[in-house]
Amino acid sequence: MKRRPTITDVAEAAGVSVSTVSKAVNGRYGVASETVDHVLAVVAELGYESSLIASSMRSRTTGVIGVLVADFEPFSAEILKGVGQALRDSAYDLLAYSGTHGTAEGWERRSLSRLSGTLIDGAIIVTPTVVNVGTEVPVVAIDPHTGPADLPTVEADSFGGALQATRHLLDLGHTRIGFIAGRPDLRSSIARDAGYRRALGDAGIAVDPRLVGSGSYRQDAVRVAALEMLERPDRPTAIFAANDISAMEIVKVAGELGLDIPTDLSVIGFDDVPEASKSTPALSTVRQPMQTLGAEAARLLLSLMRGETPPATHLTLPTRLVPRATTAPPK
Amino acid sequence: MKRRPTITDVAEAAGVSVSTVSKAVNGRYGVASETVDHVLAVVAELGYESSLIASSMRSRTTGVIGVLVADFEPFSAEILKGVGQALRDSAYDLLAYSGTHGTAEGWERRSLSRLSGTLIDGAIIVTPTVVNVGTEVPVVAIDPHTGPADLPTVEADSFGGALQATRHLLDLGHTRIGFIAGRPDLRSSIARDAGYRRALGDAGIAVDPRLVGSGSYRQDAVRVAALEMLERPDRPTAIFAANDISAMEIVKVAGELGLDIPTDLSVIGFDDVPEASKSTPALSTVRQPMQTLGAEAARLLLSLMRGETPPATHLTLPTRLVPRATTAPPK
DNA sequence: ATGAAAGCGCTAACAA
DNA sequence: TTGTTAGCGCTTTCAT
Numbered sequence: 232m233k234r235r236p237t238i239t240d241v242a243e244a245a246g247v248s249v250s251t252v253s254k255a256v257n258g259r260y261g262v263a264s265e266t267v268d269h270v271l272a273v274v275a276e277l278g279y280e281s282s283l284i285a286s287s288m289r290s291r292t293t294g295v296i297g298v299l300v301a302d303f304e305p306f307s308a309e310i311l312k313g314v315g316q317a318l319r320d321s322a323y324d325l326l327a328y329s330g331t332h333g334t335a336e337g338w339e340r341r342s343l344s345r346l347s348g349t350l351i352d353g354a355i356i357v358t359p360t361v362v363n364v365g366t367e368v369p370v371v372a373i374d375p376h377t378g379p380a381d382l383p384t385v386e387a388d389s390f391g392g393a394l395q396a397t398r399h400l401l402d403l404g405h406t407r408i409g410f411i412a413g414r415p416d417l418r419s420s421i422a423r424d425a426g427y428r429r430a431l432g433d434a435g436i437a438v439d440p441r442l443v444g445s446g447s448y449r450q451d452a453v454r455v456a457a458l459e460m461l462e463r464p465d466r467p468t469a470i471f472a473a474n475d476i477s478a479m480e481i482v483k484v485a486g487e488l489g490l491d492i493p494t495d496l497s498v499i500g501f502d503d504v505p506e507a508s509k510s511t512p513a514l515s516t517v518r519q520p521m522q523t524l525g526a527e528a529a530r531l532l533l534s535l536m537r538g539e540t541p542p543a544t545h546l547t548l549p550t551r552l553v554p555r556a557t558t559a560p561p562k
Numbered sequence: 563m564k565r566r567p568t569i570t571d572v573a574e575a576a577g578v579s580v581s582t583v584s585k586a587v588n589g590r591y592g593v594a595s596e597t598v599d600h601v602l603a604v605v606a607e608l609g610y611e612s613s614l615i616a617s618s619m620r621s622r623t624t625g626v627i628g629v630l631v632a633d634f635e636p637f638s639a640e641i642l643k644g645v646g647q648a649l650r651d652s653a654y655d656l657l658a659y660s661g662t663h664g665t666a667e668g669w670e671r672r673s674l675s676r677l678s679g680t681l682i683d684g685a686i687i688v689t690p691t692v693v694n695v696g697t698e699v700p701v702v703a704i705d706p707h708t709g710p711a712d713l714p715t716v717e718a719d720s721f722g723g724a725l726q727a728t729r730h731l732l733d734l735g736h737t738r739i740g741f742i743a744g745r746p747d748l749r750s751s752i753a754r755d756a757g758y759r760r761a762l763g764d765a766g767i768a769v770d771p772r773l774v775g776s777g778s779y780r781q782d783a784v785r786v787a788a789l790e791m792l793e794r795p796d797r798p799t800a801i802f803a804a805n806d807i808s809a810m811e812i813v814k815v816a817g818e819l820g821l822d823i824p825t826d827l828s829v830i831g832f833d834d835v836p837e838a839s840k841s842t843p844a845l846s847t848v849r850q851p852m853q854t855l856g857a858e859a860a861r862l863l864l865s866l867m868r869g870e871t872p873p874a875t876h877l878t879l880p881t882r883l884v885p886r887a888t889t890a891p892p893k
Numbered sequence: 894a895t896g897a898a899a900g901c902g903c904t905a906a907c908a909a
Numbered sequence: 910t911t912g913t914t915a916g917c918g919c920t921t922t923c924a925t
Contacts, residue, residue, distance in 0.1 A: 249903080249912090263910060266911085282676060285917095289904040308643050326659050581896060
């Protein structure tokens with residue numbers, strides 16, 4: 232717990248000025264090579280490391296890329312792995328930040344504001360709650376907010392995925408198919424809703440509004456909606472949830488209600504987070520390439536930071552049906 | 563890309579001094595409540611957010627906890643989820659940092675030095691390369707370095723896990739069992755090595771040094787070691803790898819060599835990262851509770867930051883054998 | 894109750 | 910080639 236040496240300590244120990252140390256450490260011109268050697272020796276001896284914070288207050292660039300997430304949950308963790316992979320060979324450090332735990336609307340604006348302009352040279356924001364973030368650094372959004380996207384975005388084909396999921400249930404013979412929606416402010420959630428409706432429409436089935444619940448990706452909300460849906464006499468024989476976490480909560484609620492999965496109720500999710508395949512029974516879902524999402528966002532950001540004009544600033548990656556053990560024909 | 567408002571902007575717009583704004587925003591005493599209201603209104607209007615960096619340079623505490631990782635790979639991602647979970651209801655923000663991508667020895671000392679004293683109030687370092695980190699903030703190590711642990715640590719029972727893994731192979735009837743070791747500077751790696759040797763010893767089998775390779779948890783090193791081991795005429799019929807990433811690389815190498823898993827070669831890993839169960843064939847492994855590791859580390863750190871003296875500062879969590887499809891009796 | 898001023902550790906003109 | 914100086918945005922005495 233001893234005090235970290237500062238540039239002043241180094242300067243004193245080396246018998247030179249603070250600015251000389253700064254120059255030596257940062258390899259600026261105009262320092263005698265012997266002086267550099269001497270300073271660096273002192274630096275090594277004292278174990279000096281420049282404070283990222285202090286440096287970033289003065290210099291415009293820090294060599295750090297920030298990933299802003301509402302929370303470190305399975306989805307964002309996968310994204311993070313992808314970003315890490317893409318940045319592995321770059322010179323950038325990676326800083327992931329979860330502020331105020333995404334409880335408040337506009338968490339990303341707040342986080343971005345606190346970090347940008349100084350700490351990070353560019354940012355990737357995951358499932359943001361606002362469209363507009365005025366910043367001084369390039370920003371890429373993953374799974375963006377609804378509304379006009381002035382930000383470069385990377386997302387998965389949610390509409391197509393929802394279509395596949397709902398059709399899968401239809402193909403199995405289900406006709407009463409429920410839907411638990413996600414965060415209504417996310418473009419992806421809306422697309423999943425639309426995909427669900429389209430698939431039903433294509434099959435000539437009218438959407439029963441009592442079979443559509445709002446889950447907002449929050450377990451408590453999902454629970455309420457699922458309970459309400461499953462306790463009614465004409466309950467659905469299958470439910471499509473807008474993400475895996477919601478789907479897993481539905482499975483849990485069904486279990487508490489004494490419903491057998493998939494005999495009494497089929498459930499399908501969206502995302503294919505690692506937890507999906509490990510749950511019992513293994514969750515049927517629609518896979519979105521989360522790590523690739525992260526990697527592509529990183530590549531896009533890097534390109535933006537180099538001042539380039541990337542050919543495409545709105546990427547949509549394909550999704551794929553992954554049927555597992557929670558979907559089966561109705562009784 | 564417009565400039566973020568600073569405290570000076572707010573002060574000007576509100577017609578008060580910078581210090582008054584600071585006091586108002588931070589709820590300090592000595593400001594008329596009408597002034598506070600007025601200032602806060604301007605703050606809201608301008609969308610001002612204090613710069614984390616600038617604040618942290620002046621105040622000793624920031625309300626941010628840092629997790630330092632070499633890299634955002636599956637293992638550390640799981641840890642991160644656990645830490646996030648444990649901190650969900652705390653008032654702390656979470657900042658995960660991967661600097662210099664763990665390539666250089668002592669990355670965590672460097673990162674810690676750059677962040678601590680200013681940006682973060684406490685840190686969790688994952689698989690550090692050094693024992694000693696002199697800092698101004700409390701630090702907890704997960705999967706710590708070998709050597710006298712002056713740091714509070716949280717780790718899994720690597721020795722017991724390795725014992726289970728090797729015995730599993732023994733029980734299946736294997737007698738020529740190889741081992742690909744991990745990072746030799748990690749206490750856990752050494753314990754896994756020891757567990758392997760103990761299990762063989764207990765079974766009355768001498769350790770064949772040609773059946774022990776060093777992988778250092780790096781894919782290229784693992785590949786070399788695996789190739790060397792598997793190309794010899796008296797190749798092992800089973801290999802225990804010190805972590806899953808290594809094990810998966812071995813499976814890959816075996817495939818290239820035309821060896822069938824698990825018929826020609828059994829492979830078992832360690833960790834049970836999400837990828838293990840998703841690989842084909844599904845990897846047999848020893849599960850360590852990574853998320854719990856992270857959560858416990860967070861709890862320990864929180865307690866330390868409150869100035870408490872926790873009852874135990876060295877936690878060891880249990881591991882569990884998870885046999886899957888890559889282990890079978892020898893031909 | 895308010896504001897002026899110092900300074901956190903560092904970088905970048907500018908002077909010497 | 911080196912050192913001096915002026916801030917970066919903020920918090921915190923200390924005057925007013």
